[in-house]
Amino acid sequence: MATTTDVRRELAGLADPRRAAATSRFLQMVPGGYGEGDTAIGVPVPEQRRVAARYWRDLSLAGTAKLLTSDVHEERLTALFILVRKFAKGDEEQRGRVFDVVMAHTDRIDNWDLVDSSAPYIVGPWLADKDRGVLDRLAGSSLVWDRRIAVMATFAFIRAGDFDWTFRLSDRLLHDPHDLVQKAVGWMLREVGNRDRAAEEAFLAGRYRVMPRVMLRYAIEKFEPRRRGEYLSGLA
Numbered sequence: 001m002a003t004t005t006d007v008r009r010e011l012a013g014l015a016d017p018r019r020a021a022a023t024s025r026f027l028q029m030v031p032g033g034y035g036e037g038d039t040a041i042g043v044p045v046p047e048q049r050r051v052a053a054r055y056w057r058d059l060s061l062a063g064t065a066k067l068l069t070s071d072v073h074e075e076r077l078t079a080l081f082i083l084v085r086k087f088a089k090g091d092e093e094q095r096g097r098v099f100d101v102v103m104a105h106t107d108r109i110d111n112w113d114l115v116d117s118s119a120p121y122i123v124g125p126w127l128a129d130k131d132r133g134v135l136d137r138l139a140g141s142s143l144v145w146d147r148r149i150a151v152m153a154t155f156a157f158i159r160a161g162d163f164d165w166t167f168r169l170s171d172r173l174l175h176d177p178h179d180l181v182q183k184a185v186g187w188m189l190r191e192v193g194n195r196d197r198a199a200e201e202a203f204l205a206g207r208y209r210v211m212p213r214v215m216l217r218y219a220i221e222k223f224e225p226r227r228r229g230e231y232l233s234g235l236a
Contacts, residue, residue: 002058004067016042043074052081080118099126119149124156144178151184186218
C-alpha cells in the first residue's frame with residue numbers, strides 16, 4: 001500500500017527551484033497575492049498527473065486526504081488529481097466518500113488551479129442528481145475559493161444541458177468583489193453560450209450593463225466582434 005510519504009518523495013524528486021519561482025509568481029504566492037503563504041516546489045502539471053496515475057489505486061482515501069492538507073501546492077494538486085481518478089473509477093459509495101473529502105477540505109483547495117481541477121469533476125458530477133443546496137452555501141461563503149467552487153461545479157450541469165444553477169449562482173454572484181469569481185461566472189456563462197447562445201443572451205439581457213466588466217468580457221468572448229462591441233458599448 002502506497003503512503004503519502006511515497007508520493008511526496010516522488011514529487012520532491014521532480015522539483016525544480018526555477019520553475020517553483022515562476023509558479024509562485026503565476027499563482028500569486030507572493031505578499032499581497034491571493035496565493036500568499038503557499039509554497040511551490042516546481043513540479044510541472046503533466047508530471048503531477050503522471051504521479052497521480054501511478055498512485056491513485058494504491059494510496060488510500062485517508063492518505064489522499066492527508067496529502068490534501070500539505071503546505072506544498074503541488075502535493076495538494078496531485079492529491080486532487082488522485083481524487084478525480086478515484087471518483088471517476090469508483091462506485092456510488094466511493095464517489096460519495098471522495099465528495100465528502102473535498103467538502104471537508106475546501107479551505108485547502110485555495111487557488112484557482114486547484115478549484116478548476118476538481119470542482120467540475122467531483123463536486124458537480126456528484127450533485128448532478130442530488131440536492132444541490134450545498135452550492136448555495138458555498139456561494140455565500142466568505143472564502144473566495146468556496147464561491148469559485150460553487151460556480152465551477154456547474155460546469156458538469158452545463159455539459160448535460162442543464163443551465164439553471166449556472167444562472168442561479170451567476171445572479172447571486174453578479175456583484176462579487178473578487179475577480180477570480182467574476183472570471184469564473186463569465187467563463188460558465190460563455191460555456192452556456194457555446195451550447196445555447198439564446199439562453200446566454202437571455203440571461204445577459206437584463207444584467208450585462210451592471211455586471212463587472214471582466215465578467216462580461218469572459219461571457220461574450222466567443223461572440224462575433226460586432227455583437228461583442230454592442231455589449232461592451234451598452235447597446236446590445
